[in-house]
Amino acid sequence: MAKLQIQFLKSCPGKTGLPDDGLPEIAFIGRSNVGKSSLINKLNNGRKVARTSSRPGCTQYINIYTTSRNFYIADLPGYGYAKAPERLRKQWIGWIGGYLRERQPLRGSILLVDCRHPNLEKDLSMARFLMEGGKPYIIALTKSDKLKRGKLAQSVRIAGEMGPVIPVSSVDGSGINELYKWLATATAIQSAGS
Ligand SMILES: Nc1nc2c(ncn2[C@@H]2O[C@H](COP(=O)(O)OP(=O)(O)O)[C@@H](O)[C@H]2O)c(=O)[nH]1
Numbered sequence: 001m002a003k004l005q006i007q008f009l010k011s012c013p014g015k016t017g018l019p020d021d022g023l024p025e026i027a028f029i030g031r032s033n034v035g036k037s038s039l040i041n042k043l044n045n046g047r048k049v050a051r052t053s054s055r056p057g058c059t060q061y062i063n064i065y066t067t068s069r070n071f072y073i074a075d076l077p078g079y080g081y082a083k084a085p086e087r088l089r090k091q092w093i094g095w096i097g098g099y100l101r102e103r104q105p106l107r108g109s110i111l112l113v114d115c116r117h118p119n120l121e122k123d124l125s126m127a128r129f130l131m132e133g134g135k136p137y138i139i140a141l142t143k144s145d146k147l148k149r150g151k152l153a154q155s156v157r158i159a160g161e162m163g164p165v166i167p168v169s170s171v172d173g174s175g176i177n178e179l180y181k182w183l184a185t186a187t188a189i190q191s192a193g194s
């Protein structure tokens, strides 16, 4: 897969309004500030994708993007706001879990984890969801430019407990080609099978 063009399509409150034309969908999941918007922009040939997500902590919107490779990106709401009450956090995780289990066109997920914090409980529980879901997923270990080589290797090892890891940087572009390859494979599974 060469470079992608990515365009914002719409924000969906909950599961209603999600695309139903059968095209594959890839979920992007991660804590707020993990570098999700930056990564999506980087995948869009480094150009800013119009529109970034809204009101942290109070809404449960899934932002849907179309891509030039005929799959959708589903940008799930960030989780793990420090200030969010426990009740809200649980509700949130449950809601994302529901999407991951039930969403038919979902072909795989990218879990973004900050390379400087490779074993936060919130990320571990999200990784557990993905593991149990049985669909392909990858850990994108973000902001890899922020760590020296040795520290990054250590972080990759720790995050490796959660699943396969690709260290990425939206600043220096490392890992982006590997991510394109993963996306190509994950979204091709369907065309081969049905
Ligand atoms: N050094 C570095 N900073 C990054 C990288 N990706 C994101 N950031 C910074 O991290 C902050 C949060 O990024 P953003 O993409 O908005 O995160 P989001 O909340 O997950 O969408 C911003 O200040 C970005 O400039 C990266 O790969 N390297």
Ligand SMILES: [Mg+2]
Pocket (backbone or CB within 6 Å): 036, 037, 038, 052, 053
């Ligand atoms: Mg964002």
